[in-house]
Each structure stands twice: as structure tokens, then as C-alpha cells.
Amino acid sequence: MMTNIETTPAEQMLGRLLPTRRTESFHYTDLRSLIREFPAPVITPETGGDNYKRIVDASRLPIFDGKFFDALKDELPAGVTLVQDVERPAANGLDDTLLAINGLGESDAFGVVIEGDATSEKPLGLAHMANSAGLTNVYHNVTVKPGANACVIDRYVSSDGIAHVSSAVVDLSIEKGATANWIIIQEENTDATRLARLNISLAENADLNVFILNAGGKLVRQEINVVVSGENANLDIKGVNLIGGNSHVDVTTVLAHSVPNTTSNQLFRNIMTGQGKGVFQGQIKVHQIAQKTDAKMACNTLLLSDDAAFYAKPELEIFADDVICGHGATVTELEDDHLFYLMARGIKERTARALLVEAFVDEVVEELESEPLIEALEEIIARWLEKNG
Amino acid sequence: MLEIKDLHATIADTDTEIIKGLNLTVQAGEVAAIMGPNGSGKSTLSYILAGRDDYEVTSGDILFNGESILEMDPSERASAGVFLAFQYPMEIPGVATMQFLKVAMNEQRKARGQEELKTPEFIRLVKAAAGDLDISMEMLKRPLNVGFSGGEKKRAEILQMKLLEPKLCVLDETDSGLDIDALKIVSEGVNALRSPDRATVVITHYQRLLDYIVPDSVHVLSKGKIVKTGDKELAKELEANGYANIIAAAA
Numbered sequence: 078m079m080t081n082i083e084t085t086p087a088e089q090m091l092g093r094l095l096p097t098r099r100t101e102s103f104h105y106t107d108l109r110s111l112i113r114e115f116p117a118p119v120i121t122p123e124t125g126g127d128n129y130k131r132i133v134d135a136s137r138l139p140i141f142d143g144k145f146f147d148a149l150k151d152e153l154p155a156g157v158t159l160v161q162d163v164e165r166p167a168a169n170g171l172d173d174t175l176l177a178i179n180g181l182g183e184s185d186a187f188g189v190v191i192e193g194d195a196t197s198e199k200p201l202g203l204a205h206m207a208n209s210a211g212l213t214n215v216y217h218n219v220t221v222k223p224g225a226n227a228c229v230i231d232r233y234v235s236s237d238g239i240a241h242v243s244s245a246v247v248d249l250s251i252e253k254g255a256t257a258n259w260i261i262i263q264e265e266n267t268d269a270t271r272l273a274r275l276n277i278s279l280a281e282n283a284d285l286n287v288f289i290l291n292a293g294g295k296l297v298r299q300e301i302n303v304v305v306s307g308e309n310a311n312l313d314i315k316g317v318n319l320i321g322g323n324s325h326v327d328v329t330t331v332l333a334h335s336v337p338n339t340t341s342n343q344l345f346r347n348i349m350t351g352q353g354k355g356v357f358q359g360q361i362k363v364h365q366i367a368q369k370t371d372a373k374m375a376c377n378t379l380l381l382s383d384d385a386a387f388y389a390k391p392e393l394e395i396f397a398d399d400v401i402c403g404h405g406a407t408v409t410e411l412e413d414d415h416l417f418y419l420m421a422r423g424i425k426e427r428t429a430r431a432l433l434v435e436a437f438v439d440e441v442v443e444e445l446e447s448e449p450l451i452e453a454l455e456e457i458i459a460r461w462l463e464k465n466g
Numbered sequence: 467m468l469e470i471k472d473l474h475a476t477i478a479d480t481d482t483e484i485i486k487g488l489n490l491t492v493q494a495g496e497v498a499a500i501m502g503p504n505g506s507g508k509s510t511l512s513y514i515l516a517g518r519d520d521y522e523v524t525s526g527d528i529l530f531n532g533e534s535i536l537e538m539d540p541s542e543r544a545s546a547g548v549f550l551a552f553q554y555p556m557e558i559p560g561v562a563t564m565q566f567l568k569v570a571m572n573e574q575r576k577a578r579g580q581e582e583l584k585t586p587e588f589i590r591l592v593k594a595a596a597g598d599l600d601i602s603m604e605m606l607k608r609p610l611n612v613g614f615s616g617g618e619k620k621r622a623e624i625l626q627m628k629l630l631e632p633k634l635c636v637l638d639e640t641d642s643g644l645d646i647d648a649l650k651i652v653s654e655g656v657n658a659l660r661s662p663d664r665a666t667v668v669i670t671h672y673q674r675l676l677d678y679i680v681p682d683s684v685h686v687l688s689k690g691k692i693v694k695t696g697d698k699e700l701a702k703e704l705e706a707n708g709y710a711n712i713i714a715a716a717a
Contacts, residue, residue: 418555418556419561421517422544422626423545423577424541432566433560
């Protein structure tokens, strides 16, 4: 009898390992039932020719099908160093599925070290594009050295019609007094599965702004784990999740404030259309010694379809007594008053709705400092709304 | 230009009748003031003219240049030339005022078959109109009405009115929340728009605004009907003696 003859070790392992809803942090995102077929790793990465469309002027590091194409990279700004073949963190036992997946196949692991004011003029672009069906993985280890000022755009796109599964693990370390903007732009196709994790550590006086745009994918799980371990560090996470069709997008953040006098602020705006499913889980842990922590978290959802659903779960674990911690989640529809006001000025209903929906998320985008980046993001959002609104 | 004929209207959700047989005619070039006590239906009338769907017209008609506008949605009415200056302009976060003005002007131009404004022409028009109303370009970069003071909101309404060049202007309690200087600026803005081919309906509680925007006719609204019509002297009489006598006499 022939059984499992086509099954690769990856598939065998993953079938066993994928978490189900019985695991607390996957309660709303049951990976074992959502990922029915796990593909084998891509053997021969494809560049996809000129398919990758740039959105801003950045120094690009091209990563196609999980493989870094050194020969196609842009000139690196002075102060940026690449470290090829860095060591991946070991999976913490077999429990940590994402890391286990991330270690499969021929994927690349490389590091970036940023010193000085290297990327403040022109951001560094980690340009990921999937061109082949199958499993691809990337691991990046990025260090922003003391006092440096960095802007990195970490973007993920895929060729149309490619059913692929990708994992991306990024370890980001912001050292003493460094300032960084970390922008994640996810525009995968509607067949794509993306499992992503961003691990962040913040040293003393570090200041990090994370912005994340989810504007694609069939199944997306984005984890952000942060340890705020230096005093007077500040973290800002802003996110826009555009979720329509049959997509399932989960953003799960775990923030640990482990020293006194640190601040964090998380704000997510979600637009739900079609039969989209969205999840935000935000955990904030304030250690006993982390007095004067100021941590805020808000998740606002605009529900434009009766068939869409959003699940928001805040979790605060506070062991210090002198802290400010706040969280809020709202779900709203478009306001009739606003619609009437715009229409009373001659703006047609369809245009007025589009203006208001865009305004709901553009408000967050416009807090970014770079004008070209704001324009690029707003264009992606407008295009998504045109298709899914 | 505007003919309201035996209009009856209810709040759509509750069927409570607010407008109960209202008749009013305003000619081109005329400024008509509608005065009345709280709860007489003044703001409701303004919303019904603009086409807000919280109200349902149960009988009667509203003719604008001879044609019924009841079947038109708010944007169609606006493009046809009806403009409502809101008593409480909505704050709309995320929509930049300049962007809003440009979209509104161009949507109306499109609806009328005119060519869309190019950006330099648009900016020139806004700058000219804003200067007269003491509105800075800084203020127009902010989201629509967000964080504007009461006076700024009212001036922004008049700015929109100037730029959109309506045929029928309906001003709902435009004087509320204005200090005397702002009242003068707003009134001058409205007066500048007076023209033989434009009608204006000024809805107000007090005579004060009518010292600056002098009406051709004054109509007293009570319990959803016009109970008395006169000239500008009627407004002064109301200011001196209150509404009670006139309403009692009309009842």
C-alpha cells in the first residue's frame, strides 16, 4: 500500500505542529484548520524579472522567494553594513511553530547593521517578493547602533496567482539613544499565507516608530513582541489593517515594560469589508519594577459589511503600582452626519463614502514624517479600497 | 425661486410631525428671514431643504425653480444650487479642508457639465475668498472643522458658500456662537453674495443678525407653520415684544 509518498518532512512536521484554537494566543486564528495544505519549500527562487514595483526611493535589498539576490541590490548608504548568513535563533523546543517553519528549506538569513545617520535621507528597503508557489522563509537580524537614526521599509509582495506560504522572522534591536522608523508594508496576493514575527528590543533612550500596513493576503498572522528594557525608551506602533474578501488577518502584540520610565503607544485602524475576519490581540506586561510606565493601546474598526467580523482582545498584566495603562476598542460604521454634510456640498454618495473611509485610516498614515512614504501608503490604500470597498 | 407648498414632515424614526402645513415663497434676489421660538421647526426646515433623510415629507412639495426637489438626494440638490450653512458644522477628522473644498467644487462642476478646476486655479479662488473672511491658509490645511472655534466654523461655512456659488442659500442660526466681530465678518460675507439671481433664507432666533443682513421679508414660524409674514419691521417688533403675542394672535 502506498501512503504519504509525496509528503515532505516539512509537511509531516507542520501537520503535527500548527497551533489550534486550543492554544490561547491562537484562539481566533486556528492555523491547523486555516492552513489545509502546507507546501514544500521553494527550491529554485525566481526574481520575477521587473515585477517588483518600487513605491518610494529607497536603497533596495531584493529578496525573491526568500533568497537574497546580492547582485541586484542597490548601492548601500555609508553606515549600513550587511552581515550574510547570520545565525538563526533556535526554535524554543518544538512548541514554537513559527521558528520551526522559518528554519526549513533554502531560505536566507542575513543581518543589517545601521550606524550614524545612514538611512535618514533615503530609507533602506527590504524588498520581499514571492514569485513561486511553495514555502519561502526569511530571517533578518537588524541592529540600529547607539545614537543612529534609521528608516527601514520592510515590504512583502507576491506575483498574482501564486499560492505561497511565507514566514518572516525579524529581530530588531534599537540600541542606546538610537531612533528608528520601521515600516512594514504587506501587499501579498489573495492566495498568500504569511506568518510573521517582529521581535524588538529597546535600549535606554531608544525611540522606535513601527508602522504596519496590511493590505493583502489570504491568511496573515503578524506577531510583534517587544521588550522595553532601557529606561526612557519610547515605542510607537501604528497599524492599518485592510481586510476584505475572505481574508483573515491577525495582529498580535506582546509588550513587556521591564524597567521604569518607559512609554508605549499602540494604535490600530481596521477597515472591514466582504467576509473579512480581523483579529487584534494586544498584551501589555508591566513588571513590578517598571514604575512610571505609560502604555496606551487603541483599536478602532470601521465595519463596512455585515458579513465581516473583528475580534479585539486587550490583555493587561500590571505588577507596578505607579503606571498609566489604557486600552480601548471601538467598532463603528460610517457616520450618517458626516455623510450628509459631505453630500450637502454636492459630493456624490459613493465619493463621500470613499472620502470618509480613507480619512479613517489616512489619519494614522499622515502621522508619519516622510511625505513620499505617506503618499505611497495612501495610494496603496486607495487602490485597495477601489477593489474591495 | 423657492416655493414650499403645504409641507408636512415627520421625524422618520418616530413619525412625530414637526412641519405642519408650511407655506413659503422666496423670490430670486430676495432675502427672507425665518424667525421663531425654540422647537418651532426652524432647523428641521433647513435640513428638509437640504435633503437629510432623518425627516420624511408626508405631503406637500418643495419647488426650486419650478421643479420638485423632494426626490433628489442632498448631493443632487447641492449641485442644483441649494446650499445649507449648518448651525453646527460637522467635524470630520482625516479629511483635509482643502481636499474637501476641491472635491466639492469639482463634483458640482462635473454634475453641471463644467470642466474640473486645475489646482492652481482652485488655490487662487480659495485664497481670494478666504482673505475676505479672515481665514488663514493654515486653517484650511487642518482637517475639516476639527478644532475650529465656533466663529471659525461659521466663517468656513460662508467660505464654502462663496466658493460653491449656490442659487439658494439657507443659513441656519449662523449667528449662534458668534461674537460681534465675527458676526460682522460673516454678515459681510453673506451680503457680498446678495444678487438678483440668488435667494437667501436666514433662519434666526434673534433680531441681532438682521441688523447686519437686512431682510426683504420676515416670516414667523410656530409649531411647524408660518403664522405671520411682514417686512423687516416685524423682526423689530418681535425683538421688542417677544413671540408670545404674535403667536397667540395667529392661533
